[in-house]
Amino acid sequence: MAIKEKQGEEKAVPTAQVEVNRLVNAALKARDEFMKLDQDQVDRITQQMALAGLDQHMILAKMAVEETGRGVYEDKITKNIFATEYIYHSIKSDKTVGVIEENLYENYRKVAEPIGVIAGVTPVTNPTSTTMFKAIIAMKTRNPIIFAFHPSAQKCSEAAARTVMEAAVNAGAPEGCIQWVATPSLEATSLLMNHPDVALVLATGGSAMVKAAYSTGKPALGVGPGNVPCFIEKSADLHQAVTDLILSKTFDNGMICASEQAVIIEEPIYAETKRLMSELGCYFLNKEETAAVSKLVINEDKCAVNAVIVGQSAASIAKIANINVPDNTKILVAELNGVGPDYPLSAEKLSPVLASYKVKNAAQGIQRAAEVTAFGGMGHSSVIHSKDDAVIAEFAATLKTGRVIVNSPSTHGAIGDLYNTNLPSLTLGCGSYGHNSTTSNVTAVNLLNIKRVAYRTVNMQWFKVPPKIYFEKGSTQYLEKMPDIHRILIVTDPVMVKLGYVERVEYYLRKRKTPVAIEVFSEVEPDPSVETVERGTRMMASFKPDCVIALGGGSPMDAAKAMWLFYEYPETSFHSLKMKFLDIRKRVYKYPRLGNKAKFVAIPTTSGTGSEVTSFAVITDKKSGNTKYPLADYELTPDVAIIDPEYVYSLPGTAVADTGMDVLTHAIEAYVSVMANDYTDGLAIKAIQLVFENLEKSYKTADPLAREKMHNASSIAGMAFANAFLGINHSLAHKWGGEFHTAHGRTNAILMPYVIRYNAQQPTKFASFPKYDHFVADKRYAEIARILGLPARTTEEGVNSLVEAIRKLNRTLDIPASFGELGIDPQRFESRVEELADRAFEDQCTTANPRMPLVSELADIYRKAFYGRGE
Structure with missing residues (x-):
């Protein structure tokens, strides 16, 4: 009502x-x-x-x-x-x-x-x-x-x-x-x-x-409170500094929170500065007057300014404090010896009352300014008058204020757009120093919600291979004419020396018109270790080559790449090099640019790793349980690759089988990778075709043409996976080989049917890469089957045909269908499988797999491949 x-x-x-x-x-x-x-x-x-x-x-x-x-x-x-x-x-x-x-x-x-x-x-x-x-x-x-x-x-x-x-x-x-x-x-x-x-x-x-x-x-x-220090350093323009100080401090009787609250003057110029200030209307209080003004201006119980005197003139404040000052007094100046509660006038005063300090040098001045700021003015503003850039830089680095005003009046400088390009504002943030949300001069932009509407953008991709690739029988002769090399270090293994391959390389080097110095490092073992790399690097540092020739299979080439890197940049951290990345262009640790000291030539003597054309190297860390770490960066790409089939004519059958299946794994993984593209697909398919057409013949009859085709297939697949990357087949193989010391290519071959079955299923989790807009791995596997002429009327039939063709090829090459057939103790396997799966997930190759795996799923693949089940 x-x-x-x-x-x-x-x-x-x-x-x-x-x-x-x-x-x-x-x-x-x-x-x-x-x-x-x-x-x-x-x-x-x-x-x-x-x-x-x-x-x-x-x-x-x-x-x-x-x-x-x-x-x-x-x-x-x-x-x-x-x-x-x-x-x-x-x-x-x-x-x-x-x-x-x-x-x-x-x-x-x-x-x-x-x-x-x-x-x-x-x-x-x-x-x-x-x-x-x-x-x-x-x-x-x-x-x-x-x-x-x-x-x-x-x-x-x-x-x-x-x-x-x-x-x-x-x-x-x-x-x-x-x-x-x-x-x-x-x-x-x-x-x-x-x-x-x-x-x-x-x-x-x-x-x-x-x-x-x-x-x-x-x-x-x-905006938080301001207790603004003003440091006048000995190099300052005193007339300008004093004018700015008085202009600022007297503006609206000192009520702007950005006005100077303490002037700090270097000893050599103190007397002259004081004289100028006095001439321009500043009254320096004696000890008794300072006490009286202090009692009036600061409420000692609250250690805060007395509201009664805020914005009053200097003469009015002096009158209330019973102090006689000239009628034209602009500022009351109290000379103090310290900062803090024992010196009340060292706090913010919001009136034409100013604390003054004499300091011996710039370091003391900056320290005193920091003390003033810390006493109730954190984050607000600070002022320095100086012509010394080093002093100004040190002042700016030390003072915890959102605004550092240089050679300007603080009141006018802090609010912006008068003496500088700061945004004009009457609300000045103090940031976390002053428990504020921003250090900015608050303006319109701070009052908006900005929505960013981001459309799907496909990341830029790339195709990078060695600048020079030489192939065909006898292409090692390029070394005779390669320009600008004088000191050559050959990195290889004992077998290459024994087979006379090192001698062949030396022959062409010694045919050069100008004699060259040659050294050989032949201590590379299978799965080269960090220690081997360190020994080779020491040799490089002593010999100082301008050309490194990696001769051999994947191990010498991988070791030589790492040695090359540490030779050119000894301070490089191996721990940082092996860090995993999602995008090679955005990695946290940037590989240094190589080639400043030496060129890199890769001559493969096996047909498998493709390292001669890739940006990868696999190094084993024996101190961490023989863990294999793939290093990946385009700086590791050789300058020259020589694909000479003469080195593989006499390869033993086992090596042909193992490395050949490594080639097939490279090509298939590159074709189904989330980063597969038009530039790599053709290479991957060609390599796959060459393997199925030539590997069996190369293994069984050592046919020279088949060996040459497989040698080419290795490099072609290398160029594909160097740019499309690999997947979990290699992640699993890296960690397995480090633990159980099985040949890398054979390990890949045993895993491949199980990995294809896994990758062809509907994913538990999808892979994240903008261009990979939907899951197509199963269809890609079926495409491979069709291209090979295998039955593939449906996607499922194509996947099954490809798996069976690989299993058949493995049998032809005398590669077992499971790890268990290699005589590995099942109890030892079970004791290690979970950790191996965890480390395989961490492997760099995992990120490009067409299906994001769970660690438990990787362990399941290991178990299927060990016991030969799930097929």
Whole structure:
């Protein structure tokens, strides 16, 4: 039932909660209406607000001085102009509505949306300018704002808000876009900041108010207190430094929180600086006067400035403290010996009262400045006057402030766009130093939600192979004419020496017109170890070759690549080299550029690894349980590859079988890899065809042409997987071989049917690579079967045909169907299988597998391959 108000009685003052609810409800309606406005309408609104503020700037400045009894009328005029003209100028071209950026090249767009209803808290020190500033940036971003003004500046703040609000509404802004709490109280301010429909708190005020804003549990932008040190170093332009200091400290009677609170002067220039300051109206207090001013200016119980003197003139403060000073006194200066609670005037004073320190040198000056900042001014601002870039750099590195002002007045320098290119703002963030969310000068961009609409983008791929590849019988002769080599180190193994292959290489090197120095490192063992690499590197460091020739199978080539790397960059970390990556271009550890000291020539004497054309090397770390680590980086790609079939004519059958199946694994894994592409597919298919057409003949009859074809197939497959990468067949084989010392190619051959079966099933987890837009491994396997002429009327039949063809080829090559047939103890296997699976998942090859495996699934593949089941 409504209660009628009796005639003559005053209206009941609404409770704080009722008032805040009413304001927020109106703001929510304005928020919805704002979403209908476009950029041009918003820009017109903010322009009209700035014009209205400028039109009333003198009236508002006078109201602020009269109501608060603080500050300087002329300076408040300047602040009001700054809050309108400078702020508007800095944001007028900003896009704040809808799509603000569209990048067709990188496939994304940015969309700006308002934060929502803002609670704006304003101080007594800058009431009208801060109100207009916050209102303008809020309207520029389509955010309704509700102000809670400082009680001592309610009327002038209301006038400022009403001025820009009326201009905004007249220009098309919705009703309720700018409002304020009419009955100020701490309760009302707290209720406003904590209201559930208020999206953000934009707070400028005392440290308690800003802390309360950050305690609301919602986004807040606030400025912490400033205790700004000003260091005048001996190289400074003293006249400019003193002028800047006085200009800044006296502006609005020191009420800007960025104004200097302590001047720190280097001893050689102290007397002259003091003289200049005194001439320009600074009064240096004696010991008794300092005590009196200290007692007046600082509330010793709270160790905070006494509100009564904030914004008063130096003469007024001196009069209250019963100190006689000249009428033209601009600043009261207290010479102090320390910082902290025992020196009250070392704190923030928000008045024309300045602490002064004499220091012996720049190091002491920077340290004292840091102490001042730490005493209640963390994160805000600091000032240095100096011509010494090294001192300025050290000052900037040491001071924990969001703004470091160089050779400028701090008040004007910190708020931006007057003495520097800092963004103009009247809310200066202090970052984590001051428990704020930003160190920025807060402006319109801080009041936006920016949505980034990112379209699927296929990553750039590449095709990289050695710059020079020589093939056909007798192609080793290239060494006779290879330019710019004089000192050659041949890295190989004892078998190559015994077979006379090293002698063949030396023959062509010695046919060169200019004699060359040759050394041989022939200590490479199967699965080369870190220790072998270290020995070879020491030999390189001693011999200083300008050409490294890797001669042999995969082991000598892998070892030589690693030696080459450590020879050119001895400080390189093997631990970092073996780190796994998802994208070779984004790896954390960058391989150094090779070739500065030596060129690299690879001459394969087996037909399997493809290392002569790849960027890979596999090194065994015996200290970590014989773990094989594939090193991968395009810097490891040889400069020259010589594919001479003469080296493989006499290969024993077992080596032909094992390395040949390694070639097949390379080609098949490259074809189904998530990084398979048009450039690698043809190579992979050709290599697969060559293997099925020639491997059996090469193994059984040692037919020279079949051996040559397999030699070519090895390098062709190498070029494919060097650019499409491998998969879990190799991940599993690397870890198995390191543990049980089975031949790498044979290990791959035994695993292959089980891996294909696994990869051809619907994945538990999909692989992540933008170009691999859906699972196709099963279809790719079936494609291989069709190309080979195997039955493949359906995908399933094609997969089965390929698996059976591989198993048949294995039988032809006398390769067993399971690891168990190799005589490995099952108990030992079971004790190691889980760890092997874990390490296989970590292997670099796993990332390009067409199906992302689970560790448990890798263990299951191991078990199937060991016991020969699941086929």
